[in-house]
Amino acid sequence: MLWQLSGSLGWVDPLLLPPPSDLWQTVQELAISGYRQTPLWQHFAVSTGRALLAFAVAIALGVPLGLAMGLSPLFGAVLNPFVQFLRPLPKIALIPLVIVWFGIGEGAKFFLIFISSFLSIVVGASAAVHGVSQGRLRAARTLGASRRQQFVHVVLPDALPEVFTSVRLSIGIGWTSLIAAEMVAANSGLGWMVINAGSYLRTDVVLLGIVLLGLTGYAFDWLLQLLQRRFAPWTGRDA
Amino acid sequence: MSHPRITLEHVSKQFAAPGAGRTAVLDNVSLTVNEGEFVCLLGPSGCGKSTILNLVAGFEQPDHGRVLLDHRPISEPGPERGMVFQQPMLFPWLTVRDNVTFGPRMTGADKASYQADAERYLQLVGLQDFAEHYPWQLSGGMRQRAALARAWLPKPQTLLMDEPFGALDAQTRLAMQELLTDIWQRTRTTILFVTHDVDEALFLADRVLVMSARPGQIRESLTVPFARPRNPEELLTDSAYGQLKRDILHAVREEAAKSLGLQPA
Known part of the structure; x- marks a missing residue:
C-alpha cells in the first residue's frame, strides 16, 4: 500500500522506486516484447538452467568429498586449508582468472556458480560427519556392525539432515553469485538483465529482476525443504 | 566355583586432563563377574564406573593391566557383549x-x-x-x-548397562527394573550394571561392588542374599535389607564426600 501510494502521490520519484503498478506494466511489456529482444521467460530459464546445472554438479561432487574429509582426518587436514582459503573469497575477484581459464562462454558462468556452492557444501558435509552421534555409533558397534555398515547404516543417515541444511545454505550462496557469473559477457539471464537495465536507468526492470531473483531463490529453498521432509523426516528428532 | 566371564586384572586408566597432565580414573582395579551373574557397580559420579564398562565393551584400552572376556583379552566391541x-x-x-x-x-x-x-x-x-x-x-x-x-x-552372553534407567521417572524406573529381572531370569545373561542408586542395586544384583572416589578402586564387594523373584515391597520389610542398605550407603556417602573434597561426617 505504502509502496504504491509513495509512487502515485509523487512522494518518491518513480525513477528511484517504481510503484507496483509500474512494475506490473513492465511485466506485461517484457512478457510480450522481451528485454533486449529476449523474452522474459527466457531470461528466467537461462538463469535457472545455469544455476541448476551448477548446483547439481556441486552437490554430486561436494557431498562425497565433504563426507570423505569428515571420515578421514588425514584427507580432511590436507584439503581443508585450500577449501577454507577459497571459500570466503568474493567470487567477483575470480572473474578475470575465470575468463582466462574458461573463456567468456557458458563454462565461465557455470564455474563461478559451481565453485561458490561447491565449497560450502564440502565444508557442511564434512562438519555433518563430525556431528554424527558417537553414542549411536557405539551402539551399532556393540551390535556387530562392520566399519562399512557403520558408515552406511549410521553415519550417512545421521549426517543427512545436516547435509540437507548445508545444501540449502550453499544453494543460497550459489544463487547469489549468479550476478557475478552473468557479468561475464552474457546477453541474457536475470542477473545480466538487472545489470544491463541498471546502466540504462530502467529501475522498473531492475526491481522486477530483483523480485524474480528473490522469488526463485525462495522457490529453490522451498523445494529443498520438501525433499528434506521426504528423505530425512527424522531431522531434529531425538531418539 | 562358577566360570569367570569378565575379569579385570590390575587395570589402570588415565585420561588427558584439561589444562595440564593426566588424571587417573582407575587405579589398579581387579574384579570378576561370573557367568550368569548379575553384578551392580555402585559409586559416586566420576569414580570411573562407566570407564570400566567402556573397557569391557572394547571402546577403550587399559593403560596397565588386562581386561579379559572368557580369559581372552578384549580388543574391540563385539556382538557377544551387548550394551x-x-x-x-x-x-x-x-x-x-x-x-x-x-x-x-x-x-x-x-x-x-x-x-x-x-x-x-x-x-x-x-x-x-x-x-x-x-x-x-x-x-x-x-x-x-x-x-x-x-x-x-x-542373545549376547554378556550385557553391559550404563545407568540405563537413570534418566527415567521413578515409576517407569521401577517397572523397568522388574522387566529387566524378569527377562534376566529367563536368559541368565551375565550382566554388569552401573548405577548410583542403592535401592536399584539391591533390587537387581546378586553382588554389589562399591567403588571408591577417583581414582576408582573396588572398595567393597557385597553379596545380596535375597531370594528371587524379588518383590520391591517385600524387600523393604526384610531386616537384612535395611542392614545391607545402611552398610552400602555408609560406604557410598564416605566416597561421595571424598570426591567432593569434604570431610566425612
Missing part, C-alpha cells in the same frame, strides 16, 4: 522393529532365524503395537524398552 546406554541411542530413521532387529541384520543372520524372537521381545517389552512407529513417537520409557530389546535380541 544399553543411559540414553536409548536408537536410530531415528528406523522403525522400532528395524531398531530392534538391527543387530542380527548387521551380522547377516537369516531373517527366519530372528523374526520370531524379535516379535517375542517386542511383546515382552510391551511394544508389539508400536513396532511400525518411529522412536521419536515414543515416550522416554518406551524408547529405553526398545533399546533393551535391541540389546537382547542378538
Whole structure:
C-alpha cells in the first residue's frame, strides 16, 4: 500500500522506486516484447538452467568429498586449508582468472556458480560427519556392525539432515553469485538483465529482476525443504 | 566355583586432563563377574564406573593391566557383549522393529532365524503395537524398552548397562527394573550394571561392588542374599535389607564426600 501510494502521490520519484503498478506494466511489456529482444521467460530459464546445472554438479561432487574429509582426518587436514582459503573469497575477484581459464562462454558462468556452492557444501558435509552421534555409533558397534555398515547404516543417515541444511545454505550462496557469473559477457539471464537495465536507468526492470531473483531463490529453498521432509523426516528428532 | 566371564586384572586408566597432565580414573582395579551373574557397580559420579564398562565393551584400552572376556583379552566391541546406554541411542530413521532387529541384520543372520524372537521381545517389552512407529513417537520409557530389546535380541552372553534407567521417572524406573529381572531370569545373561542408586542395586544384583572416589578402586564387594523373584515391597520389610542398605550407603556417602573434597561426617 505504502509502496504504491509513495509512487502515485509523487512522494518518491518513480525513477528511484517504481510503484507496483509500474512494475506490473513492465511485466506485461517484457512478457510480450522481451528485454533486449529476449523474452522474459527466457531470461528466467537461462538463469535457472545455469544455476541448476551448477548446483547439481556441486552437490554430486561436494557431498562425497565433504563426507570423505569428515571420515578421514588425514584427507580432511590436507584439503581443508585450500577449501577454507577459497571459500570466503568474493567470487567477483575470480572473474578475470575465470575468463582466462574458461573463456567468456557458458563454462565461465557455470564455474563461478559451481565453485561458490561447491565449497560450502564440502565444508557442511564434512562438519555433518563430525556431528554424527558417537553414542549411536557405539551402539551399532556393540551390535556387530562392520566399519562399512557403520558408515552406511549410521553415519550417512545421521549426517543427512545436516547435509540437507548445508545444501540449502550453499544453494543460497550459489544463487547469489549468479550476478557475478552473468557479468561475464552474457546477453541474457536475470542477473545480466538487472545489470544491463541498471546502466540504462530502467529501475522498473531492475526491481522486477530483483523480485524474480528473490522469488526463485525462495522457490529453490522451498523445494529443498520438501525433499528434506521426504528423505530425512527424522531431522531434529531425538531418539 | 562358577566360570569367570569378565575379569579385570590390575587395570589402570588415565585420561588427558584439561589444562595440564593426566588424571587417573582407575587405579589398579581387579574384579570378576561370573557367568550368569548379575553384578551392580555402585559409586559416586566420576569414580570411573562407566570407564570400566567402556573397557569391557572394547571402546577403550587399559593403560596397565588386562581386561579379559572368557580369559581372552578384549580388543574391540563385539556382538557377544551387548550394551544399553543411559540414553536409548536408537536410530531415528528406523522403525522400532528395524531398531530392534538391527543387530542380527548387521551380522547377516537369516531373517527366519530372528523374526520370531524379535516379535517375542517386542511383546515382552510391551511394544508389539508400536513396532511400525518411529522412536521419536515414543515416550522416554518406551524408547529405553526398545533399546533393551535391541540389546537382547542378538542373545549376547554378556550385557553391559550404563545407568540405563537413570534418566527415567521413578515409576517407569521401577517397572523397568522388574522387566529387566524378569527377562534376566529367563536368559541368565551375565550382566554388569552401573548405577548410583542403592535401592536399584539391591533390587537387581546378586553382588554389589562399591567403588571408591577417583581414582576408582573396588572398595567393597557385597553379596545380596535375597531370594528371587524379588518383590520391591517385600524387600523393604526384610531386616537384612535395611542392614545391607545402611552398610552400602555408609560406604557410598564416605566416597561421595571424598570426591567432593569434604570431610566425612
